[in-house]
Amino acid sequence: MQHPVGLSIVVPVYRGAATVGRLVEALSALQPAGGIEIVLVNDGSPDDSGDVCRALAASASVPLTYLEHARNFGEHNAVMTGLRHARGAYVITMDDDLQNPPEEVLRIYDHARLGGWDVVYTRYAKKEHEGWRNLGSRFANKVADWLLDKPRGLYLSSFRCMSAMVVAEVTKYRGPYPYVDGLIMQVTQRIASIEVAHYPRAEGRSNYTLKRLALLWLNLATNFSVVPLRIAVFAGAAMGVLGLLAALGVTLEAIFWGTPSGWASTLVVYLLLAGVQFMILGVMGEYVGRAFLSANGKPQGVVREMIAARDSERVS
Secondary structure, eight states: OOOSEEEEEEEEESSOTTTHHHHHHHHHTOOOTTOEEEEEEEOSOSSTHHHHHHHHHHHOSSOEEEEEESSOOOHHHHHHHHHHTOOEEEEEEOOSSSOSOGGGHHHHHHHHHHHTOSEEEEEESSOOSOHHHHHHHHHHHHHHHHHSOOOTTOOOOSSEEEEHHHHHHHTTOOOSSOOHHHHHHHHOOOEEEEEEOOOOOSSSOOSOOHHHHHHHHHHHHHHSOOHHHHHHHHHHHHHHHHHHHHHHHHHHHHHHHSSOOOHHHHHHHHHHHHHHHHHHHHHHHHHHHHHHHHHTTOOSOOEEEEEOOOOSOOOO
């Protein structure tokens, strides 16, 4: 299949008014094999990112598509919207904060294209995030090792390159809770990794909070794995065994030492069992709730505005 360009760059934009212009300028200077296009997705940003992106769409020297979500849906939802409008033989996703160096784009693209890889992830010798954010990323990757069918130790980065085949399969998912890496792992295992530089944030602070990271982990756990349900089953079985052992202990105490003692121990066991039961109900409720919202058509993303790319060559 012929593609209009060799490489598409998808950039979700949120509070990126101060940096997205510099990013587009740097990307526009690249000359990848087959040409380049840029897709900006404004994910309901509360600053003037929309005005900046519209100006870039009008003046960019390369084809640039601008999409604006009607509200904030989340980074992975914005990436999915961008992927659906990307036309490249390969697509790179990257952040708008200049922590992903634009000069590394060609190296990632060539590594995927010349190596025949479906997906190339980036990894960093040193991450220039805050300490808690680095800890959260490591935790998320450990959880992904456990829950996803992915190569052990592969670092899942938002700075990644995908072939058009992978993009086509990933974007078939229409549910309201996408996790791009989980979708990728369901499509292919022809995955490589390459080390790139990572820069300090050029402006402002990270848009990720502990709440956003927790919701991301929840998407990973409940949308692409049944492991939490299996844990709930094992927890229930373990509590059942513990209950039998406790009953045996009480029976033996009654036989050999008279009246069983221990209101405190009874209360502890009761609270333990109640806690596990509520945990199991919570896990099941999360699955049922997400299935309910998906069945009722909760949108993955709503595009309020689109400015299509001009299909001309570079503007001189």
